Amino acid sequence: MSDNARNLLVQIEPILVGLENLAAMLDLSPSTLKMMERNGKLGPLPVKVQAINRRLYEVDEVRAWAEAGFPIREKWQKMKKSS
Numbered sequence: 001m002s003d004n005a006r007n008l009l010v011q012i013e014p015i016l017v018g019l020e021n022l023a024a025m026l027d028l029s030p031s032t033l034k035m036m037e038r039n040g041k042l043g044p045l046p047v048k049v050q051a052i053n054r055r056l057y058e059v060d061e062v063r064a065w066a067e068a069g070f071p072i073r074e075k076w077q078k079m080k081k082s083s
Contacts, residue, residue: 013059014059015058015059015060016047016049016056016057016058016059017056017057017059017062018054018055018056018057019033019034019037019046019055019057022057022062025059025062026062026066040072040073040074041072041073042073043065043068043070043071043072043073043075043076043077044057044058044061044062044065044076045073045077061080
């Protein structure tokens with residue numbers, strides 16, 4: 001891979017991230033994020049990508065959730081439906 005291609009990849013912003021990258025984005029440990037998910041405190045729901053057998057989170061939704069003040073899942077899902 002050329003240096004230009006490598007630099008371009010570094011600049012590309014992902015639209016979906018896994019739990020580990022989401023934890024890094026939020027400056028949390030993966031275990032804390034998993035606990036939040038289990039306890040219904042992580043607002044966004046993951047997208048199930050069957051082709052690669054992974055659950056990924058939409059970056060735009062995570063940003064909107066953060067801007068809304070990190071409401072718990074139940075409240076966040078209601079907020080999404082009403083908008």
